[in-house]
Amino acid sequence: MLTCKQVSNTLSEEDYEKLSPLRKCLLKLHVKLCIFCGTFNRQVMDNQDMCRHFMAHEESSPNQAALDEDKKDELKALLAAHSTGVKED
Amino acid sequence: MAELSHPKVEIAQPDTWVDRYGNYLFAYAMSRLRNREAASDCVQDTFLAGIKSLDRFDGSRDIKFWLRGIMHNKIVDQIRKSIKENKVNIDNEDEALLESFWFRYSGIATTNPEPWQFNPRKAYDNTEFWDVFKTCIDQVKEPARQAFVLRMLEDLKTEEVCKVMDITPNYLWVLLHRARQQLKVALEQKWTGKDVK
Numbered sequence: 001m002l003t004c005k006q007v008s009n010t011l012s013e014e015d016y017e018k019l020s021p022l023r024k025c026l027l028k029l030h031v032k033l034c035i036f037c038g039t040f041n042r043q044v045m046d047n048q049d050m051c052r053h054f055m056a057h058e059e060s061s062p063n064q065a066a067l068d069e070d071k072k073d074e075l076k077a078l079l080a081a082h083s084t085g086v087k088e089d
Numbered sequence: 090m091a092e093l094s095h096p097k098v099e100i101a102q103p104d105t106w107v108d109r110y111g112n113y114l115f116a117y118a119m120s121r122l123r124n125r126e127a128a129s130d131c132v133q134d135t136f137l138a139g140i141k142s143l144d145r146f147d148g149s150r151d152i153k154f155w156l157r158g159i160m161h162n163k164i165v166d167q168i169r170k171s172i173k174e175n176k177v178n179i180d181n182e183d184e185a186l187l188e189s190f191w192f193r194y195s196g197i198a199t200t201n202p203e204p205w206q207f208n209p210r211k212a213y214d215n216t217e218f219w220d221v222f223k224t225c226i227d228q229v230k231e232p233a234r235q236a237f238v239l240r241m242l243e244d245l246k247t248e249e250v251c252k253v254m255d256i257t258p259n260y261l262w263v264l265l266h267r268a269r270q271q272l273k274v275a276l277e278q279k280w281t282g283k284d285v286k
Binding site for chain 1: 112116120129133136194197201202204205210219241246262272273
């Protein structure tokens with residue numbers, strides 16, 4: 001059986017979804033039953049879930065921020081100059 | 090059974106990168122750094138580093154993800170640079186938290202945190218929620234925001250974050266706790282009322 005400190009330390013170090021099935025099971029059981037750390041650590045796990053979903057959403061949705069056109073032109077010129085330099089090497 | 094090798098994907102040439110990946114990488118950098126100039130610099134540094142090491146790219150996946158991997162390092166470098174300019178210092182309230190009974194006994198801040206005013210899981214399929222989420226992360230005060238970005242969004246290990254920010258693991262715990270608190274309060278303020286229960 002895990003202690004509260006072990007559960008909190010584990011959640012500080014790792015995403016609970018990435019734990020081995022046994023460790024994940026023991027951790028979730030402790031969090032479900034413990035009257036001391038359960039509520040707090042459930043919110044830590046909620047936050048991990050939220051970040052995971054956010055990152056999945058980032059990958060799958062269209063870009064909202066865009067480079068300025070001036071900056072794009074500047075980058076294109078820079079990359080062209082560097083690419084040419086590489087080819088000549 | 091014969092092992093399948095990864096099929097090689099066509100490698101987009103550097104002269105196409107700005108149009109193909111510029112906005113993608115810029116959006117990623119903006120969400121982490123919250124500063125257009127820093128994000129643009131990151132994109133530039135990423136592309137230049139990509140050209141320099143293109144001969145080491147094996148073509149086993151879309152080059153977009155390889156460039157994103159380079160950008161991850163550039164983002165960490167930007168945050169490290171920003172921290173050097175504004176050194177992180179623990180304050181009295183944070184020290185008190187680390188000395189508290191519950192932290193020393195259970196590694197937690199309180200046995201009784203405020204419950205969520207809405208069920209965030211119900212909002213995960215709503216694109217508008219993630220726009221609000223991004224806005225709320227932007228509002229988290231530094232250095233808690235930087236700690237949150239490095240640990241929770243860039244998935245750096247505790248030791249790595251502590252090295253970048255020049256802080257102890259215990260203080261990282263405090264910063265992440267502060268970030269979670271501020272994020273929760275901000276999400277509840279901005280989202281409550283929009284959620285369909």
